[in-house]
Amino acid sequence: MNQASSNAELDRDFLWHPFTQMRDWNAAGQEPVVIVEGEGALLWDENGREFLDGNSSIWTNLHGHRRPEIDRAIIGQLGRIAHSSFLGLTNDLAPRLARELIEWLRLEGGFRVFLSDDGSTAVEAGLKMIFQARAQRGETHRTQFISLAQGYHGDTVGAMSAGHSEVFHRTYRPLLFETTEVMSPACYRCPFNRGTPERGVDARASRKCHWECIGQLESALDALGETASALVMEPRVQGAGGMAMHPEGYLARAAELCCERGVWLMLDEVLTGFGRTGEMFAFQKENVVPDVVALAKGMSGGYLPIAATVAAPEIFDAFLGDFSERKTFFHGHSYSGNQLGCAASLASLEIFKSEHTPAHLQSSAKTLAELSARFWDHPNVGDVRHEGMICAVEIVRDFATREAFPFTDRIGARICEAAKKSGLLTRPIGDVLVLMPPYCSTEPQLRKMVEALCGAIGEVLPV
Ligand SMILES: Cc1ncc(COP(=O)(O)O)c(C=O)c1O
Structure with a gap:
């Protein structure tokens, strides 16, 4: 029997941490x-x-740790039930949460909310929804995803395929499906930005360019033609890609290019969602209407793992059919619709109404x-x-x-x-x-x- 007893010793003996070189973590003198x-x-x-x-x-x-409203919501929910299946059942919180999300997103007219656990699953579900919807709409040629250089959408295989991080994804490349990578519109490291660095000035403000990033996206979309299915991107801020920030107008221009060509726009708001960029959702800063939105991280105020993939009616409708047609979205997670997560999320959304x-x-x-x-x-x-x-x-x-x-x-x-x-x-x-x-x-x-x-x-x- 292992005799370690302090938290640090137990951690060192039994745990494996995410994104952590465990040799350094366990090195002598390193106290977690x-x-x-x-x-x-x-x-x-x-x-x-x-x-x-x-x-x-x-x-x-x-909203901070130990936020009384969220604490109370979770404790209150624990007094009733923590979790029950969302497969073939519903509960008294998830439908309300879905309605609230749609209202906050201002995506009315038939958008649907698919619940899961974390950012990667929200993205993974979105990619699969898009792929299957295209097939079921008879658009079997539209199989290709386009995504931004340095993009990061999570660590599951689909999310990694849409991502382009040299450090995180290189090892797994043989496992991933191919996506079309287009340049990131991040001005500070943009090869087309002829502006010279100025102290005190954000590179987006001092940039001198001809919107080559949009030009490249347009060329990529044209080259893919009718095979292009969806553009997948983090709106305005690419988080794990170095908090790379896009110039005002890129998102709106990209959305327009997609719309003109019948290409869907899937926005990964896992990081930017729920007020982080100063608007409730980053895409609202540029008035675009996405076809799919992935949400997670802050969704429960940072309390519990819960995520959502929000899909446009033309995607949802493609899954409707006779049982025998097998058009069902054959995808799900054990903790979909988890009541504790829903309760925390509803309480977190309430705080936005009065305070944040x-x-x-x-x-x-x-x-x-x-x-x-x-x-x-x-x-x-x-x-x-x-x-x-x-x-x-x-x-x-x-x-x-x-x-x-x-x-x-x-x-x-x-x-x-x-x-x-x-x-x-x-x-x-x-x-x-x-x-x-x-x-x-x-x-x-x-x-x-x-x-x-x-x-x-x-x-x-x-x-
Ligand atoms: C933009 C974005 N998408 C997806 C993810 C993956 O989320 P999770 O770690 O909850 O799986 C992250 C995580 O950092 C992210 O920043």
């Missing part, structure tokens, strides 16, 4: 932070150390943007970009050329490790530092997050 409590934007570890939750617990938390309204989110986002202007003071900060309650700080070796540090220098990871000592928890994407605070974060808390990260940059890269 063992989180035992949280409230609002704060987390505490088992030694009573306090931390700011700088990335909203991997981009999930919205778009006006409140935009005001918090403005504060975050103003505070984070000081990142520009460091010579190795190449870009500081914002979209709502997301702030990304890209660290470079050379400001003028945007040259990156070697991957093996682990600059981003080292900065975040240093920030931890000052009480800030966040996780970088390569050398892109991310601040994505819960919406309840106060001005002093936002200030502390920025200060901790600035201090950590200075510690790792002394001037």
